[in-house]
Amino acid sequence: MAKLYVVGIGPGGKEHMTQKALETIKRSDVIVGYTFYIELINDFLEGKKVISTGMKGELERCKAAIEEVKNGFDTCIISTGDPGLYGMAGPILEMADGIEVEVIPGVSAAFCGASELGAPIMHDFCTISLSDLLTPWELIEKRLDLAAEADFVIALYNPKSMGRQTQIERAVEIIKRHKKGSTPVGLIKNAGREGNEKRVYTLDTIDFDFIDMMTVVVIGNSKTYINNDKIITPRGYSI
Amino acid sequence: MAKLYVVGIGPGGKEHMTQKALETIKRSDVIVGYTFYIELINDFLEGKKVISTGMKGELERCKAAIEEVKNGFDTCIISTGDPGLYGMAGPILEMADGIEVEVIPGVSAAFCGASELGAPIMHDFCTISLSDLLTPWELIEKRLDLAAEADFVIALYNPKSMGRQTQIERAVEIIKRHKKGSTPVGLIKNAGREGNEKRVYTLDTIDFDFIDMMTVVVIGNSKTYINNDKIITPRGYSI
Numbered sequence: 001m002a003k004l005y006v007v008g009i010g011p012g013g014k015e016h017m018t019q020k021a022l023e024t025i026k027r028s029d030v031i032v033g034y035t036f037y038i039e040l041i042n043d044f045l046e047g048k049k050v051i052s053t054g055m056k057g058e059l060e061r062c063k064a065a066i067e068e069v070k071n072g073f074d075t076c077i078i079s080t081g082d083p084g085l086y087g088m089a090g091p092i093l094e095m096a097d098g099i100e101v102e103v104i105p106g107v108s109a110a111f112c113g114a115s116e117l118g119a120p121i122m123h124d125f126c127t128i129s130l131s132d133l134l135t136p137w138e139l140i141e142k143r144l145d146l147a148a149e150a151d152f153v154i155a156l157y158n159p160k161s162m163g164r165q166t167q168i169e170r171a172v173e174i175i176k177r178h179k180k181g182s183t184p185v186g187l188i189k190n191a192g193r194e195g196n197e198k199r200v201y202t203l204d205t206i207d208f209d210f211i212d213m214m215t216v217v218v219i220g221n222s223k224t225y226i227n228n229d230k231i232i233t234p235r236g237y238s239i
Numbered sequence: 240m241a242k243l244y245v246v247g248i249g250p251g252g253k254e255h256m257t258q259k260a261l262e263t264i265k266r267s268d269v270i271v272g273y274t275f276y277i278e279l280i281n282d283f284l285e286g287k288k289v290i291s292t293g294m295k296g297e298l299e300r301c302k303a304a305i306e307e308v309k310n311g312f313d314t315c316i317i318s319t320g321d322p323g324l325y326g327m328a329g330p331i332l333e334m335a336d337g338i339e340v341e342v343i344p345g346v347s348a349a350f351c352g353a354s355e356l357g358a359p360i361m362h363d364f365c366t367i368s369l370s371d372l373l374t375p376w377e378l379i380e381k382r383l384d385l386a387a388e389a390d391f392v393i394a395l396y397n398p399k400s401m402g403r404q405t406q407i408e409r410a411v412e413i414i415k416r417h418k419k420g421s422t423p424v425g426l427i428k429n430a431g432r433e434g435n436e437k438r439v440y441t442l443d444t445i446d447f448d449f450i451d452m453m454t455v456v457v458i459g460n461s462k463t464y465i466n467n468d469k470i471i472t473p474r475g476y477s478i
Contacts, residue, residue: 008350010257018346019261020254059476082350089358090474093466103354105431107257107344111247111321115342119328123374124382126365126391134475135362143363143389150385151378152365192344227332235329236373237298 004069004099006089008082008106011192012040016107024104029073032065037080040193049073062091069099081108086129086157110155113188113216116198118230120186120218125153130160130167137167144171148178153224153233156217168217169208175219176203184231186218187211200229243308243338245328247321247345250431251279255346263343268312271304276319279432288312301330308338320347325368325396349394352427352455355437357469359425359457364392369399369406376406383410387417392463392472395456407456408447414458415442423470425457426450439468 005024010016025031025044035052038045051064065077079087082105089103114121126147132140147154154175159168181204189197189212199210203219211217224233244263249255264270264283274291277284290303304316318326321344328342353360365386371379386393393414398407420443428436428451438449442458450456463472 015259015262016257016344018249018255018257022258023254059478082346082354084350084353084358084360085364086361086474089354090361090471091476091478093358093469093471094473094476094478097467103358105255105346105350105354107321107346108350111323111344111347114323115321115328115344119323119332119342121323122325122329124365124367125324126363126386128363139390143391146385146389147365147391150382150389152382152386228336230332232329232332234333235325237330237333239298239330239333 001100002069002072002074004065004092004096004101005076006083006092006101006103007076007078008087008104009037009041009078009080010107011109011112012080013193014043016112016192018106021104021106025076027074028076030068030075031078032061032075033078034061037078041078058088058091062088062095065092066096066099082106085127107192109157109191109216110218112192113186114218116188116191116196117186117200117218118232120184120220120224120231120233121153121155122233122235123153123221125155127155127157129157130171131158131164132167141174144174145177148175151221153221154219156219158213159211159215159217161213168211172203172206179203179219179222184220184224184226186231187215188218189215191216200226200231240339241308241311241313243304243331243335243340244315245322245331245340245342246315246317247326247343248276248280248317248319249346250348250351251319252432253282255351255431257345260343260345264315266313267315269307269314270317271300271314272317273300276317280317297327297330301327301334304331305335305338321345324366346431348396348430348455349457351431352425353457355427355430355435356425356439356457357471359423359459359463359470359472360392360394361472361474362392362460364394366394366396368396369410370397370403380413383413384416387414390460392460393458395458397452398450398454398456400452407450411442411445418442418458418461423459423463423465425470426454427457428454430455439465439470
């Protein structure tokens with residue numbers, strides 16, 4: 001029987017794909033994804049049926065993928081990063097009653113970005129998406145406040161979009177209720193793929209103009225420091 | 240000049256290693272790691288110098304790896320999962336002044352475990368390690384409390400060890416101040432590698448005896464539900 005694979009391709013550069021993601025894409029009949037992500041794996045698509053749609057076409061893509069499986073074709077629906085974090089695993093499992101689904105994990109943007117910034121995560125951390133398309137903004141504010149109070153390292157996903165420009169400034173304002181202005185902040189644009197750029201700031205000096213929808217923002221905890229332009233959060237060893 | 244690579248090998252199964260992790264290990268002269276992790280990549284070690292030490296030998300391994308690079312050998316120090324989350328990237332960057340270091344990200348245990356449980360993460364989430372070897376227990380309790388209040392999906396790392404058996408029960412008690420007893424909980428032992436076992440419970444029914452040091456505990460948010468033994472956290476789409 002045909003199967004639906006929800007595949008995390010990692011941040012986009014082929015070198016960060018897992019063996020399993022690569023092999024699953026290679027032996028599937030149909031590949032479904034957001035147009036920009038499909039381009040990232042263009043090398044592996046020869047001879048396959050490709051279904052790509054634009055932004056906000058998530059549910060349309062899920063339906064198309066499920067339809068292909070019901071017609072007997074092994075199908076991959078792809079997410080960048082890990083499909084289980086703000087990706088396609090959830091909606092597929094919500095919709096896909098009666099067909100077999102396998103989720104294939106990948107390297108999430110926060111970890112790839114962190115690896116380029118040094119070791120800013122290292123300890124207890126959280127991810128918060130600033131997109132209020134699917135989550136009430138009040139809940140996002142509450143999470144920002146409590147996460148900062150808990151002294152988590154915080155990775156912010158979707159800090160801006162075309163229509164959303166100011167939430168990141170508001171988020172930093174909330175975080176500064178609990179974290180010092182000198183807390184290191186790493187900005188990574190296009191982590192782990194072409195167009196990759198990084199910047200190291202603090203909560204007080206952060207350049208909001210640098211941030212766009214492809215940027216991940218990593219904010220340290222109370223022990224995080226900067227050394228030679230690398231951000232380091234100590235694990236706690238006596239070094 | 241020789242270089243030090245801090246390599247995330249993912250959860251352990253070769254299929255979850257990235258291309259970059261695999262290729263970096265293959266072309267390095269020296270591989271340093273915890274004995275159990277070295278065994279996971281045994282197929283790639285022929286002709287290489289291997290330095291492995293037992294548990295709690297973290298700093299010893301870092302020193303050995305830095306020494307090899309100073310002697311001119313390209314060296315990998317390996318972590319399971321991602322080296323930037325509770326891994327070797329931090330201590331290496333704290334100790335490795337004067338040598339070139341590259342961190343290579345990997346698939347973390349929480350994401351691999353989540354992929355086997357369904358889609359339990361999907362939304363804003365946090366990781367908390369219950370090991371109080373390097374972190375005061377009071378801070379861990381504070382984070383558990385605030386994370387539960389913020390309605391994060393919570394992934395607990397290091398829920399038990401040989402000498403630490405009761406903290407996981409205390410952690411669940413704290414989390415239940417804010418989360419309902421019916422909140423789904425996934426337990427994954429040896430996620431993404433041999434010996435893999437999973438169980439689906441709720442906060443009220445969780446089997447503490449199943450949990451050991453190789454288990455990741457994933458606790459849902461207020462929207463998480465169980466369907467056909469899969470744990471699903473909705474992203475928020477109207478489905």
